Amino acid sequence: MSIFMQAMETDTEKKFLNRNLQNTNGFQRKNRDYEWQVVWRNVFAFIYLHIAAFYGIFLMVTGKAKLWTALFGLLFALLSAMGVTAGAHRLWAHRAYKAKWPLRLFLAIMQTMAFQNHIYEWVRDHRVHHKFTETDADPHNAKRGFFFSHIGWLMVRKHKDVFEKGASVDMSDLEKDPIVMFQKKTYLVVMPLLCFVLPAYIPVYFWGESAWNSWYIASILRYTISLHFTWLVNSAAHIWGNKPYDKNIGATDNKMVAIFAVGEGWHNYHHVFPWDYKAAELGNYSTNISTALIDFAAKYGLAYDLKTVSADMIRKRIARTGDGSHPWSKQALET
Ligand code: ST9
Ligand code: ZN
Ligand code: ZN
Numbered sequence: 001m002s003i004f005m006q007a008m009e010t011d012t013e014k015k016f017l018n019r020n021l022q023n024t025n026g027f028q029r030k031n032r033d034y035e036w037q038v039v040w041r042n043v044f045a046f047i048y049l050h051i052a053a054f055y056g057i058f059l060m061v062t063g064k065a066k067l068w069t070a071l072f073g074l075l076f077a078l079l080s081a082m083g084v085t086a087g088a089h090r091l092w093a094h095r096a097y098k099a100k101w102p103l104r105l106f107l108a109i110m111q112t113m114a115f116q117n118h119i120y121e122w123v124r125d126h127r128v129h130h131k132f133t134e135t136d137a138d139p140h141n142a143k144r145g146f147f148f149s150h151i152g153w154l155m156v157r158k159h160k161d162v163f164e165k166g167a168s169v170d171m172s173d174l175e176k177d178p179i180v181m182f183q184k185k186t187y188l189v190v191m192p193l194l195c196f197v198l199p200a201y202i203p204v205y206f207w208g209e210s211a212w213n214s215w216y217i218a219s220i221l222r223y224t225i226s227l228h229f230t231w232l233v234n235s236a237a238h239i240w241g242n243k244p245y246d247k248n249i250g251a252t253d254n255k256m257v258a259i260f261a262v263g264e265g266w267h268n269y270h271h272v273f274p275w276d277y278k279a280a281e282l283g284n285y286s287t288n289i290s291t292a293l294i295d296f297a298a299k300y301g302l303a304y305d306l307k308t309v310s311a312d313m314i315r316k317r318i319a320r321t322g323d324g325s326h327p328w329s330k331q332a333l334e335t
Helices: 003-008 011-023 026-033 040-061 067-093 101-113 119-131 146-150 160-166 178-207 211-234 255-260 267-272 289-299 311-321 328-334
Strands: none
Touching (some): 101 119, 119 160
């Protein structure tokens, strides 16, 4: 249950909804579930975020805030992004490498700073996205358009296929991870402190920024931009770009998204080889600082069993299903 909905829905309401789903026949369910049920609380929250983020930009460009506040916002965004990419995504959702507890703790704290739901919920949605990509069971099904896959999916109730088919996804590995389960239990208290209060407090305390400047820039603007950069992976990288590895799937390789989403825009590759800890074919740090962090942690033994894909396997896949945009395509076809 998401943080916004948790406050809204009682157990009784939930049971009533479940019973209704079980009692209705498939055809009726299908029709009913296509009706969008807007969650106004989330809509208003996103409207506030965007108005306040624009005000944060105004404060920055008019020189009313200190430069350090903006730089701190950037650093905070990068750190929290690591919690999402190296943590929730590559470690917990895909098990692309293993991590000792200090690294898992660090990544869980960073992921909490990012407020993209707790790790358990994030991973469940993401595993469901991979298993049922671009179907009604995909929480951010890109076939429902850019707006839905970008932000709209967080403003409506999920399609019933997400619950029904999503139930088949195994989450037992996360249930065995005490750090993940502790974060889940304490999320409603710790997340607001780490995502909003802490970044608003630091600039005030350390370089005398005003509390409002700090709030609008380091908390709200930083958070809103991070969300959009993340959402581009679900929207843009399922719409625009090349398909060097598999032309038959919706996911694309998109360099702009890779830069904005710190290495997660090589999405055609990632959907074909989701177990690769680089989430990309190349270990190029400039468009993939998440890989740099994992490699750095591996050097000190904190990350281990890093999984990747052999060049031969990639080459064969390019030749078999690629769209011809990979430099190896021609060569692979000739041999
Ligand atoms: C956010 C997430 O932004 C972004 C994810 C992006 C992923 C991108 C991946 C790409 C790689 C990473 C790139 C990173 C780049 C970083 C760069 C940064 C610079 N399976 O959800 P509920 C069941 S979050 C199975 O409430 P509703 C389950 O029983 C933004 N079952 O559904 C659940 O109960 P519980 C901030 C599932 O009522 C129950 O249904 N957060 C599944 O339809 C109810 O679940 C928000 O805005 C499933 N997949 O509500 C929160 N899902 O949990 C917004 C559900 O108790 N969310 N169930 O087990 C909400 O308010 C609601 O979820 C809702 C749907 C209104 C959207
Ligand atoms: Zn993934
Ligand atoms: Zn995807």
